[in-house]
Amino acid sequence: MHFSTVFPILRAGIFAFAFTASLAFAQRPFELPGTLPTPSRDPGLPLPPPPLPEPRQLPFDQLNQRSAPDDLTKRGPTPNAQNVSATATFEPATVPLKSFGEYQVTIVGTHNGIEIPNPLPAPEGLVVELASKSMSVEVINGQRRESTTFHYSTTAAHPGTYVMPAFTAQVNGVPVTIPSARVQIEEPNTGDLPFQTVTAVIDLPEGEYYVGQSVAARLLVFDTADENVQAIVNVAKQSGDVLFQSQPFSRRDRVDWHGKSLNATVTPLRITPIKPGETEINVQALVYITRIGPGGRATGAMPQAMLETPPVRIRVRALPEKGRKPGFTGGIGKFEMGRPTLSATEVVVGDPVALTVPISGEGNIEAIAPPPLASDDQWQSFAPASDAARDPATGRGTKTFTYTLVPRSPSLRATPAIPFSVFDPERGQYVDLSVPPIAITVKPSASSASSGEEAKSPAVDQSPEPKQPQPILTGLAEKPGSRGYAVPLAWVAGFWTAQILPAGALLGLWAIRRRADYLAAHPEVVRRRAARLAARRHLRMARSAAHQRNTEQFVRSSIDAIRAAAAPLDTTEADSLVLAEVLANLPDDTHAQTAGRTVRRLFEHAHTERFSGHSAGANGVFDLLSDVEQTVSTIEKHQP
Amino acid sequence: MSPEFGSRKARHGGHRAVGAAVLLLLTSAYVSAADTSAFEVGHAAYEAGKFAEASTAFSQAPTSAEALHNLGNAEYRLGHLGPAILAWERARALNPGYRDTVANLRFARGQAGLEQPEASWYENYSAFMTPNRWIVIAMLSFWAAVALLVLPHLLRVRRTLWTQAAAVAAIVTFLLTLPALVGIIARNRIGIVMAANTALRLTPTKEGEVLGSLPEGELARVEKKRGDYWYIRASSDRAGWVSHQEFMRLWQ
Numbered sequence: 078m079h080f081s082t083v084f085p086i087l088r089a090g091i092f093a094f095a096f097t098a099s100l101a102f103a104q105r106p107f108e109l110p111g112t113l114p115t116p117s118r119d120p121g122l123p124l125p126p127p128p129l130p131e132p133r134q135l136p137f138d139q140l141n142q143r144s145a146p147d148d149l150t151k152r153g154p155t156p157n158a159q160n161v162s163a164t165a166t167f168e169p170a171t172v173p174l175k176s177f178g179e180y181q182v183t184i185v186g187t188h189n190g191i192e193i194p195n196p197l198p199a200p201e202g203l204v205v206e207l208a209s210k211s212m213s214v215e216v217i218n219g220q221r222r223e224s225t226t227f228h229y230s231t232t233a234a235h236p237g238t239y240v241m242p243a244f245t246a247q248v249n250g251v252p253v254t255i256p257s258a259r260v261q262i263e264e265p266n267t268g269d270l271p272f273q274t275v276t277a278v279i280d281l282p283e284g285e286y287y288v289g290q291s292v293a294a295r296l297l298v299f300d301t302a303d304e305n306v307q308a309i310v311n312v313a314k315q316s317g318d319v320l321f322q323s324q325p326f327s328r329r330d331r332v333d334w335h336g337k338s339l340n341a342t343v344t345p346l347r348i349t350p351i352k353p354g355e356t357e358i359n360v361q362a363l364v365y366i367t368r369i370g371p372g373g374r375a376t377g378a379m380p381q382a383m384l385e386t387p388p389v390r391i392r393v394r395a396l397p398e399k400g401r402k403p404g405f406t407g408g409i410g411k412f413e414m415g416r417p418t419l420s421a422t423e424v425v426v427g428d429p430v431a432l433t434v435p436i437s438g439e440g441n442i443e444a445i446a447p448p449p450l451a452s453d454d455q456w457q458s459f460a461p462a463s464d465a466a467r468d469p470a471t472g473r474g475t476k477t478f479t480y481t482l483v484p485r486s487p488s489l490r491a492t493p494a495i496p497f498s499v500f501d502p503e504r505g506q507y508v509d510l511s512v513p514p515i516a517i518t519v520k521p522s523a524s525s526a527s528s529g530e531e532a533k534s535p536a537v538d539q540s541p542e543p544k545q546p547q548p549i550l551t552g553l554a555e556k557p558g559s560r561g562y563a564v565p566l567a568w569v570a571g572f573w574t575a576q577i578l579p580a581g582a583l584l585g586l587w588a589i590r591r592r593a594d595y596l597a598a599h600p601e602v603v604r605r606r607a608a609r610l611a612a613r614r615h616l617r618m619a620r621s622a623a624h625q626r627n628t629e630q631f632v633r634s635s636i637d638a639i640r641a642a643a644a645p646l647d648t649t650e651a652d653s654l655v656l657a658e659v660l661a662n663l664p665d666d667t668h669a670q671t672a673g674r675t676v677r678r679l680f681e682h683a684h685t686e687r688f689s690g691h692s693a694g695a696n697g698v699f700d701l702l703s704d705v706e707q708t709v710s711t712i713e714k715h716q717p
Numbered sequence: 718m719s720p721e722f723g724s725r726k727a728r729h730g731g732h733r734a735v736g737a738a739v740l741l742l743l744t745s746a747y748v749s750a751a752d753t754s755a756f757e758v759g760h761a762a763y764e765a766g767k768f769a770e771a772s773t774a775f776s777q778a779p780t781s782a783e784a785l786h787n788l789g790n791a792e793y794r795l796g797h798l799g800p801a802i803l804a805w806e807r808a809r810a811l812n813p814g815y816r817d818t819v820a821n822l823r824f825a826r827g828q829a830g831l832e833q834p835e836a837s838w839y840e841n842y843s844a845f846m847t848p849n850r851w852i853v854i855a856m857l858s859f860w861a862a863v864a865l866l867v868l869p870h871l872l873r874v875r876r877t878l879w880t881q882a883a884a885v886a887a888i889v890t891f892l893l894t895l896p897a898l899v900g901i902i903a904r905n906r907i908g909i910v911m912a913a914n915t916a917l918r919l920t921p922t923k924e925g926e927v928l929g930s931l932p933e934g935e936l937a938r939v940e941k942k943r944g945d946y947w948y949i950r951a952s953s954d955r956a957g958w959v960s961h962q963e964f965m966r967l968w969q
Contacts, residue, residue, distance in 0.1 A: 550824055551817040553763055553790055554783035557756040561811040563780045564968040565848035565901055572852075579860045586871040 161186035161248050165241065167231065167260035174236050174264055175272060176303075177368050180205055180229040182246075182255055188212050188223050190249035197229070203239040203260070206230045208379070230368075233262040273301035277384040278334070279346070279360055286350050286393045287502050290409040291441035293472045296323070296344040297332055298364055298384065306342040307379055308365040315385060317358035318393075320349035324469055345469065349441065350393040357388040396500055402507045404448040404496030410440010412499050414510045419492065423518040426487050432480040434512050440499070442467060442474030448497040448512075450480055456493055457483040487521040605716065611641035611651065612709050623699045632683050632698060635705040639676060642712040656680040663708075664715040672711055675704040756784055763787065768794040782812030789821060798829055798934040799911035803965050806909065806936075810967065813844050825934065832952050834936040843900025848968075851901060855894035862887035908949065908966040910935040915964065917957025921946030928957045939966060 164183045172178035184191050199205040208230045215222045233239060243257040280295040298306045306329075314321035324345040332341040348358065364382050367375045396409070415435035424430045436445070447461035459481040467474035482492060491514035501508050566572045596603055615638035622630035637651070643662040644651035654662075656676065663672050682698055759774030768791045775788035789804035802825055808818045826833060836844070843851060865884035869876045913933040918925030921943040931937065931951055940956070941948035947964055950956040 549820075550790065550793065551820050553760055553787045554815075554817070555760075556783060557778060558781040558783035558812070560779050561781050561847070562849055563807070565905075566852045567848075567898075567901070568905075568968060576856070579864070583863065583867055583871075586868070590871045590873075 161251070161253050163246065163253050163255045165255050165258040167241075167258050170259070171261040171263055172231070172233075173266075174233070174262055176232065176265075178231045178260060179208070180231045180241060180258065180260070182227040182229070183224055184226075184246070184248060184253065185222065185224040187248055188225050190247075191225055192247040193227060193255075194244055194246065198242055198244050200239050200241065202235055202237070203231060203233050203241070203262075205241070231260065233260075236262045236264050238262075273303045275299060275301055275304045275306050275364060275366055275382070275384065277360070277362060277364070277386045279358060279386045279389045280332075280334075281348070281358075281389055281391065285502075286391055287409055287500065288350050288353055288393055288395050289407060289441060289444065290350060290502050291444070292348045292350070293439070294346040294348050296346055296360055296362060296386065297334065297341045298344075298362070299332075299334070300340040300342075303369050305340075305367045305369065305375070306364055307367050309342055309344050309362050310365070311361075311363040312344055312346070313361050315359045315361045316356075316388065317348075318350065318352040318354075318356045319358060320351055321358075321360075322347040322349075326469070345472065347472075349444075350391070353393050353395040355390060355392050357390050359386045359388040361385045397505070400507050402496075402498035402509050404511060405498045405500070405507060406446040406448050408436075408440065408442075408445040408499035409502055410438055410442070410499065411501055411503065412436050412438030412440060412442075412445075412508075412510065414497075414512070417512050417515055419515050419517060422516070423520065424484060425520045426484055426522040428522075429481050429483050430492075430517065432482055432492055432512075432515065434478040434480070434495070434497075435475060436478075436510065437473065437475040439473050440502075442476050445476055445499070447478040447480075448495050450482075450493065450495050453493075455484070455486055455489060457485060458493075459483075484517075484519040487519050489517065489519040491516050608641050608644055608651070609713060612638045612713070615641055616706060616709060619702065619705060623702050626695070626699070628682075628695050628698055629686060631702075632679055632686070635701065636679050636683060638705060638709050639679070639712065642709045662712070664711060671704055672708040675701050675708050679705070755779075756787075759784075759787060759791070763791055763794075768792075780811070782808045782815050782818070784808075785811065786815065786818045786821070789818070793821070793825055798825060799909055799913075799965070801825060802934040802936075803909040803911070803967070806907075806967055809844075810904075811847055813846065829932065829934055831932060831934055831936075835952065837900070837903065839896040839900035840903050841900070843897040843904060845897070848901045848904075851894055851897040855891055855898055858887045858890035858894065862891055905966070905968055906938040906940070908937055908939055908947070908964050908969075910937060910951075910959070910963065911965050912963045915959055917949075917955060917959060918946075919957065921948070921958040923960075925958060929955055931955065931959075937964070939964075 162185045164181075164185070166181050168179045168181060182193065197205050206229060207227065209228045211226045211228065213224050213226070215224070239260050239262060241258045241260075244255050245252045246255050247253070275298055277296060277298045280297050281292065282294070286292055296309070296312060298309055300306055309327045312323035324347075327342045327344040330341060330343045332339055332343065334341070344362070346360070350356070362384050364384050365379050366382055367379055369375060413436065415437065417432060417434045420431035420433070421428075436442075443465045445463075445465075447463050450456075450458040450461065452458045461478050461480045463476055463478050465474060465476040480495070494514050495512035497510045497512055498507050499510055500506070562569075615634045619631055619634035619638060622628075622634055639659060640651040640654045643654060643659050659676055659680075660673060663676070678698070678701060682696070686692065755774050755778040759771045759778060762768070762774060763771035772788060772791040772795060775784050775791055778784040785804045785808035789801045789808060792798075792804060793801035802822065805818050805822045805825070808815065809822065812818070823833070825831075846854075862884055865880050865887060868874070869880060910931045910933055914930045915933070915935075916927045917929045917931060919928055920926070935951050937949040937951040937955075939947045939949055943958070945961050946958045947961065948956065948958050949964060
């Protein structure tokens with residue numbers, strides 16, 4: 078055969094196979110959940126035969142509407158009833174009792190406009206259920222030939238021969254006869270195994286569990302010779318004091334289970350105990366199943382089954398209080414800390430810097446809270462942010478704590494250490510994972526450098542979420558405190574009155590100084606005052622002597638008074654003045670009159686007492702007192 | 718005079734001095750005890766929730782920043798915003814560094830929606846210390862400067878370097894007090910609206926046309942006086958005549 082002849086046939090065959098497979102895969106959404114029995118299986122019990130499926134409504138309209146891609150239908154020939162033919166067969170022709178076979182109806186010549194009776198005119202005892210619909214295109218001798226095959230799952234409750242009678246289908250309004258077909262249902266042989274359904278179990282790691290621990294588990298649904306698992310959905314916890322989380326995907330894997338290597342569909346689970354003590358866990362899941370026919374082929378039907386795992390008992394312990402380290406925030410598992418990093422190694426006082434701390438490992442990574450870091454006078458700290466991620470394949474998680482720190486002092490050389498610890502369930506003890514200080518250079522801000530003061534709280538305006546403190550009414554003062562004035566002192570009249578004191582003192586000093594200067598410039602004034610004072614003093618003594626009738630004292634004091642009064646008029650000392658000198662200083666008008674007589678008489682009386690050697694006696698001298706006073710006054714009045 | 722007599726006389730004089738001192742101490746102790754009692758009575762009444770009694774007691778206590786602060790608290794708890802702010806302003810004038818009072822003023826004005834009063838730079842300068850402290854410093858520095866300049870001449874004492882330096886320091890100190898004194902004089906015009914919705918009238922009469930109103934606790938400045946009315950000006954140039962009963966000056 079020439080290659081040019083073989084290639085189009087080969088290409089058409091590959092295309093038809095791919096298209097058929099895609100359509101077969103596309104039939105899954107047409108399954109009607111709930112229409113099939115969903116038995117609960119217990120793998121510990123002998124496997125019962127599956128109940129016979131009930132016939133269900135065939136969604137022909139939907140099948141027809143989603144029959145084929147547009148490009149094929151458009152390129153295909155226009156359906157012609159004369160070119161349309163139909164076949165019907167059972168595959169296999171002989172089916173063991175309580176097993177499933179397939180009834181196939183193939184319409185050759187078109188993809189569209191096919192209407193199959195619903196339900197089929199199946200004989201009594203034969204259960205026929207539409208499973209899928211496939212379409213194919215063949216190129217034979219250069220001509221396209223379309224065909225559509227309807228797959229029905231069949232089973233029967235009793236052995237015997239069942240004949241599906243011929244019936245009429247409508248193809249684009251033209252009746253097409255579907256021929257009859259026969260199937261033989263036989264009793265199973267003695268060597269045949271009973272029907273085996275899929276089973277589900279929970280695979281939990283060995284050991285003790287702690288409250289809050291995130292345990293990686295698996296839901297295993299094993300394949301059997303009669304059923305294969307196609308999909309698992311709606312995995313849910315049925316019992317157990319645990320938090321339960323199922324991964325949204327499953328994978329087929331070869332699993333060693335109780336010493337056997339089995340094909341299973343594995344769904345990762347994550348279980349977190351929440352209460353100390355013993356608890357039983359079991360899980361329920363909705364499983365899509367493919368039944369395997371006698372020939373080892375899938376029957377095409379995909380019933381659903383609600384499987385429930387046997388309960389698994391676990392023992393949960395509370396976290397030990399002993400040995401708890403600072404900074405424990407609920408982390409349970411095997412974690413390690415990555416290298417903390419800073420967003421900048423050199424900052425200015427008041428500028429925020431981000432400290433990123435990564436941790437990773439297996440455990441409750443999502444539940445770990447960032448260890449708190451309180452603000453102090455060195456660093457201002459904001460609530461740390463965290464971001465967690467977990468690899469669904471390995472179960473390992475990574476969490477990143479991000480602290481926003483604001484340095485308050487240029488003297489800082491490192492970030493603060495952050496206490497942090499986790500609990501290792503394998504070792505049964507707490508592990509210290511404290512964040513070490515990271516070296517950093519802090520420079521003074523421009524404002525603080527210029528003022529020479531450190532910034533006290535510079536990050537208030539730069540904080541990502543500044544918090545305005547709510548004002549409150551403060552409390553009472555506890556002690557009365559020192560007294561004060563209700564009004565300023567200057568508002569009190571006494572204040573200004575008191576200012577007179579220093580002003581008067583200064584004025585007095587000034588006046589005294591001025592007087593002293595005057596007297597220094599005029600010494601005669603001083604002498605006059607001294608003379609007057611001396612004259613007054615002597616006059617007082619003269620009066621006293623007159624009162625006491627002491628002649629000698631009276632005469633001496635009177636003469637001294639007259640001398641003192643007359644002395645300023647001359648530079649001679651007062652005590653040295655003689656009679657002539659005193660008389661010379663008397664005013665002219667009184668020279669010869671009373672003053673002169675008084676002065677002469679007093680001097681004569683004194684000379685007599687002094688030089689005669691006997692007492693002169695009173696001799697009326699006391700009568701001169703008034704004359705003496707008058708004489709002193711006269712002399713003072715006539716002084717310059 | 719015999720030595721005996723002299724010593725007896727001196728002893729008698731010492732007894733009189735000691736007696737006078739004891740009497741003075743007892744009097745001051747009695748007065749202080751009475752003052753403390755009023756303060757404590759007010760404190761206890763406030764703690765018991767009897768704010769009216771607390772207000773009365775604190776107003777009877779001797780004038781101090783603490784007593785005025787507590788009086789403001791009691792008045793505020795009574796719902797008397799004007800008297801409360803007045804008391805706190807007076808307390809702040811007596812002790813500008815008392816942060817609780819400043820916080821309460823900010824709180825009360827914030828709660829009442831009142832504007833924070835604006836002050837000129839010399840008013841703020843004068844608020845750095847109490848008015849009396851400024852006045853005493855000004856007085857002492859003034860007389861010190863005068864004395865240091867005049868006394869050497871009057872006493873015929875040679876001027877030395879330290880006396881001249883002291884005179885310069887006194888003069889500088891006095892000059893520094895001058896803006897504060899101006900600020901104190903300006904603050905003397907400050908007052909607080911004591912009644913809610915106090916009417917600002919066009920004329921200083923009871924029947925004067927109402928130009929607007931001021932909320933209780935608003936700070937304003939007196940510009941003129943006519944009889945029982947003051948012409949006051951608040952922020953945003955809201956001005957008018959108010960009666961004495963509706964407005965209380967800071968130092969009155």
